[in-house]
Amino acid sequence: MLTLLNRWRSQPGGPSNASAFIRVLESPKSSVSDKVLVLKAFNDWDVLVNTWFEVADALPAVEKLLDVTAFPEHSSAALLVSKVYFCLEQYERALEFALRGDFNVVPAPRVGLGNDAEYVNKIIETAIDTYKIMSQQGIAAPQQLRELVDKIVARNLDNREIWYVISLGFETTNLPMIEKAISAMPAELNVKNQTTLVETLNRVVNGAFDRSFRFKVINTVIKTYLKCPSPDMSKICECYVLTDNAESAADTITDLISRNLSTRSYQIAFDLYETASQGFLDRVLRRFEQQEQPADAKSMEKVHSILKGHETVKAYLDFYVRHNHTDSVLMEEIKENIRTASAHNALLISNGLMQYGTTCDDFLRNNLSWVSKATNWNKFNAVASLGLIHHGQEASAMKVLDPYLPKESVEGFGFKEGGAMLAYGLIHAKHGDATAMSTLAQWLKTAENEPVRHGACLGFGIAGLGSSSVSGYEKIREVLQRDEAVSGESAGIAMGLIMAGNLNQEVFNELKQYTVDTQHDKTQRGIRTGLACASFGLQGDAEPYITEAIGAKSNPMLRSTGICMLSMAYAGTGSPDVVRRLLEKVATDPNLDVKRYATIGIGFVLSKDPNTCLSYVSMLTEHFNGHVRYGAAMALGIACAGTGNMEAIGLIEPMISDKEGFVRKGALLSLSLIMCQQTDYTCPKVNGFRKQLLKKIGEKNEDSLVKFGAIIAQGLLDIGGQNAAVSLHNSDGQPDMGSMVGMMCFLHGWFWHSMHFFIALAAKPSCLVMVNENLKIPVLDYVCHANSQKFAYPPRAESKKDKDIKKVETVVLSITGKKNALKKAAAAEEKKRREAAAAAALHAAAQSSSSASGGAAAGAAGEDEKMEVDQQGKPKKEKAPEKDTKPIHRLCNPARVITAQRNLITISDPRSYSPMKPLYKGGIIVSDRIDKEREEKLVSEVVAQVSLPASSSNAELKPPQPFEINLTDY
Structure with missing residues (x-):
């Protein structure tokens, strides 16, 4: 064979x-x-x-x-x-x-x-x-x-194909495989291996992985990465935040200070304050107390100040006040179109959003009689809006709110006092120190009626966001157990705000049982929002609670609570399995709240990936159910916030004409989120949308709900004096707790108007603030490699006085015809006399200046014959300002730099300062001065507006001067 x-x-x-x-x-x-x-x-x-x-x-x-x-x-x-x-x-x-x-x-x-x-x-x-x-x-x-x-x-x-093995480990979530690949690296890591470790960290940080898997991979990578000759400590501390390792973050900062790298430690401290929760920061500070004091005590003192938020709040307050560009004329125009209490309430909230952090309350001062029309809960919101306007002005909070805070007894029903307590919480939002929290706790304890307790609960929750304070949670629980509808709603929300990102079995069981027992639907809805906030970022750790809530077949309130918890637990992860679960509820659950929240939840889960969200939600924008359409609009607004995504805008625009009023409102809010801080260059439809908002506000036959949404949408477009944008992620691209929680509470505005204030938690200043080693702002120029018109503020609205007055037709009197005939005959005789002597001259003049002489003659001839009406009303024509056509322009520190502009920014003199992180990250960047001998100039501080409200002033208007009228000539 x-x-x-x-x-x-x-x-x-x-x-x-x-x-x-x-x-x-x-x-x-x-x-x-x-x-x-x-x-x-x-x-x-x-x-x-x-x-x-x-x-x-x-x-x-x-x-x-x-x-x-x-x-x-x-x-x-x-x-x-x-x-x-x-x-x-x-x-x-x-x-x-x-x-x-x-x-x-x-x-x-x-x-x-x-x-x-x-x-x-x-x-x-x-x-x-x-x-x-x-x-x-x-x-x-x-x-x-x-x-x-x-x-x-x-x-x-x-x-030595290590990255291939690590990638396979990520795709199969095989931790031993990743550990084997990392351990196979040589003891002395070369540049390629260091790059591989950084890519591994980026992959695990930005990927949609289970929380426990992520923690284990990060801890494995960091152990090896720390062996590198010069590891990126900022990246490592970012990972410590993700793994909730506050102690290691504190040790890293202490180590940098001991190695005379104080400037780098300051930058890490700023980044920690931006990305970490209050509970995490408190643990870092407690860790410092347990350590031996470093030799450089001044540097550690500065780190303490940064981690407590003092430096960040001060820098952002300076930026908002310095660059405030709120359009006061636009506000007046909206005010003139308001005829209902609902629209009045909306404009008060919108004004607070527009002036967020600017300390400018001129609109309220200049319209005191109009503001005084607010009654009951509108009065509550009017006072609460001061908290947005004076956000960050913590030292002067009591002075600003003193006229409204309770004295010996509460006036009336306490709407003014309750609004003041919420305002106090908004001033200290995400930054409630011991003094602020004790003040709010005392107000909460002595509150005598429901509006006051309502404002105190919300203020306490927003100031203590993410603190996980057990004592604070227990204080709010006492209000919940009073079994009142309005204060119970705020208590449920506040409990979730305090425990944000830290839900446990005891809290879940307690709030779930109370949802079943109470008869107040407002309280049930507040607990739903609170549990959603407490579930933020827990991913698989929240699955037992989510499964139990969604499994309540006979209780739609618990099912919708489970959907909200699912959305927040996986917010920003992009998990396709979670999206499929949400879509299943959209299709099968008969309850409208469940359908709406399930659709909105897709936007939360896919907030990192707008294009994927578009592919999932595009068909839902044409759904037969109005609640699903509203949810689709808001999902796109959440996922595409601040991007100017034209495809999303194209899907939402037809919904502005939807038959359901609440869908039209949702479309307007969604578009304002997407077009926030966009220009004609980045989003060609933004100016048209601004005109459409004013049209909706002014239409007499438009639904009041739509007008309310249009006014709030205008506030979102210009939030922070047109110097902020709504963003659900921090500068590192990670889901931001404050922003996600703020957006979830903002959605609660469907049921309660006061919750619209919470969107300010998602507002990020569009700034680039360079500070030196002393945490002062130096005089410094940046170069933006683009034309200044591309990223400029939107044009201001024109006041009525500035608008061109239409020319009034001239009134021709009956005698005019006779006078014209006589003058024409005289002109003809004069012409004949001059023809012989000056024929040639007239012929030349006719060719050179016939039009000019003819116009002058006509003007002279008609001067006595015409009676001009309203002659003084003609405005003088002014030359239009010349457009800047330069390919680059300069910006001064601190600068307004929007997201689309960040990659185009450089320092004008690279030899002056060395930043601790790339400029495209934005925010506050610490820098080392390269030339120590050169004299350093500092930016002068801006004085924020701190004064008592105009209503408390005792000044009286002076009477007019006496005058006499003689009627004998009339």
Whole structure:
């Protein structure tokens, strides 16, 4: 048999017509040794390339050999079957039999067509894909497949292809594989390995991974990354925040100060204040107290000041006040179009958003009689809006709010006092120090009526956001147990704000049971929002609570609570499984609140990936159910906030004309979120949308709900004096607790108007503030490599006085015709007398200045004949300002830099300062002064507006001067 095979293989043109040898495999009379020889011959690619289509007909016979226990060459038979299936392009079957055969990961060295290499690579590719799919679906891979993957991984590690193995570990969420790849790195890490570790951190930080898996990977990577000669400590501290490792973050800062790297420690402290919760920062400060004081006590004192928020609040307050660009004329125009209490309330809230952090309350001062029309809860909101206006002005908070705070007894029903307490919380939002919290706790304890308790609860919750204070939680719980509707609603929200990101079994059981027991739907809705806030970022840790809530078949309030918890627990993760669960509830749950919140939840989960959100939500914008359409609009607004995404705008614009008023309101709010701080250059539709808002506000027949939404939308467009933008992520791209929680509370505005204030938690200043090693703002210029018009403020609205007055038609009197005839005759005679003497001169003049002389003559002739009406009303024509066409422009520190502009910014003099992080990150950046000998100039501080409200002033208007009128001439 062997001789026949050799002759057949060596025949000219290669082997062909293999039917005789195939019969050997099929015949039961053939000897085992002959079958083995034939199998080995066919396994050679030189033979199989020309005969695989004949062998394919005999596959059943070859597969039967695998079932014969006594057959010695099972591996050869399985390998032949695998290769034939490979030729048939049935790769899954080829992998199945390759695993049963003696499959070699490394292709055999050959010369020629390289079929073996092609086969091996395809089997490896199919094996990896199958392993990924099974891992993602939670199916245990068979032992043979795991062994093959281990061989592939070992081969890659031998070839130093570490990043490939790490990527495979991420795609299959295989922690041991990632640990094996990292441990395979050499002791002395080179630049390539350091880059691999940084990429690993970026991948795990930005990817949609389970929380526990993320923590384990980060801890594994950091242990190795710290061995690098110069690790990025900012990146490491970012990871400490994600893993909730406050102690290591504190140790890192202390170590930097001890190594005379104070400037870098300041930058890390600023970043921690921006990204970490209050509870995390408190643990960092407590860790400092347990350590020995470093030699550089002044640097540690500055770090304390930064982590307590004093420096950030001061810098942002200076920026907002310095760059305030609120359009007061626009506010007056909106005010003139307001005819209802609802719109009056909306403008008070909108004014607070527009003036957020600017300390400018001129609109309220200049319209005291109009503001005084606010009654009951409108009065509550009017006073509460001062908290937005004076946000960050913590030292003067009591002075600003003193006229409204309760004295010995509460006036009336306490709406003014309750609003003042919420305002106090808004001034200290996310930054409630011990003094502020004790003050709010005292007000809460002594509150005598529901509006006061309502304002105190909300103020306490927003000031203590994320503090996880057990004592604060218990104080709010006492209000909840009073079983009042309004204060119960605020108490449920406040409890969730305090425990944000730190939900536990005890809190969940308590609030869930109270939801079932209470008869107040307002309290139930407040607890729903509170539990959603408490679930932020917990991912898999919140699954037991979410499953229990969603599983309440007979209680739609608990089901909607579970949906909100699911959305917040996975906010910003981009998890496709969570999105599928939400879509399932949109389709199957009969409750409208569940449908609406499930649709909105898609925006929270996919807030990092607007394009994916568009693909999921696009069809829902045309859903037959109005609540789903509203949810789709808000989901797009959340996911695309501040991006100016034209595709999202195109989907939402038709909804402005929806038949349902609440859908039209949602469309306006969503568009304002998307177009916030956009220009004609970044979003061509923004100016048209601004005009559309004013049109909606002014239309008499428009629904009051839509007008309310349009006025709030205007406030969102110009939030922070047009110097802020709504963003749900921090500068590192991670979901921001304050922003996500603020957006969830803002959505509660569907039920309660006062919750619209909470959107300010998601407002991020569009600034670039460079500070020196003394935390002072130096005089410094930036260069923006783009035309200044591309990122300029929107044009201000024109006041009525400035608008062009239409020209009034001239009134022609009856005597005018007679006078015209006489003057025409006199002009004709004069013309005849001059024709002879000056014909040539007149002919030349006619060609050079006929139009000018004719116009002057007409003006002179008509001067006495025409009676001009309202002659003084004609405005003087002014030349339009010339547009800046320069390709670059300069900005002064601190500068207004919007998101689209960040990548275009550089320091005008790179030799002056060395920033601790890239300028495109924005925010507060600490810098080292390069030239220490050069004199450093500092930016003069801006004085914030701190004064008592105009209503408290005792000054009286002076009477007008006396005058006399003589009527004898009339």
